[in-house]
Amino acid sequence: MNQYCLKCGANLKKILKEGFQHSVCHSCGWTYYNNPRPCVTGVIYQKQNILFIRRLTPPGKGKWDFPGGFMEIGEHPDQALQREIREEIGCTLSHFRQLGFYPDYYDTDKQIPILNIVYLCQIHNDPQNRSDEFDQWTWFPISDLPETIAFQAMKNIIHDALFVIEHDFSVQNEK
Ligand SMILES: [Zn+2]
Secondary structure (H helix, E strand, O other), rough: OOOOOOOOEEEEEEEEOOOOOEEOOOOOOEEEEEOEEEEEEEEEEEOOOEEEEEEOOOOOOOEEEEEEOOOOOOHHHHHHHOOOHHHHHHHOOOEEEEEEEEEEOOOOOOOOEEEEEEEEEEEOOOOOOOOEEEEEEEEEEEOOOOOOOOOOHHHHHHHHHHHHHHHHHHHHOOO
């Protein structure tokens, strides 16, 4: 979180406003709202397997994560998802639909709040490693998913994704 005012450079002090913590400049009164940053995540599944990537960089270095990333200015979440999946694993999506919204933190100090917009996806082509942010990708069977996951909200995401996958008729047909 910012320590200094982005308008005048004086120190910010923390205040509670309607139950939420923000930072206010003691000199000019400017308020820093540490609002959640939107990011997109793709839970990619194929025949009872889910794709995970292993992070090479903090946060969650060495832990399993889903492909995805932060939204750019002016992007629709659907576009951000397609861009991130293409950039990170070189895949185009054959299907995607929103699973839900998952508030989380990007860092372990809980200074960077995020709003994760999560999609269930299927891909056309095999993944490739195109990013320096992870060192490998793996299909995990849904009966044996990794325990060492990079972000707190992934537990809820996995729970909800499995529910939808297991109740989805088109996926049932692939068994
Ligand atoms: Zn100021």
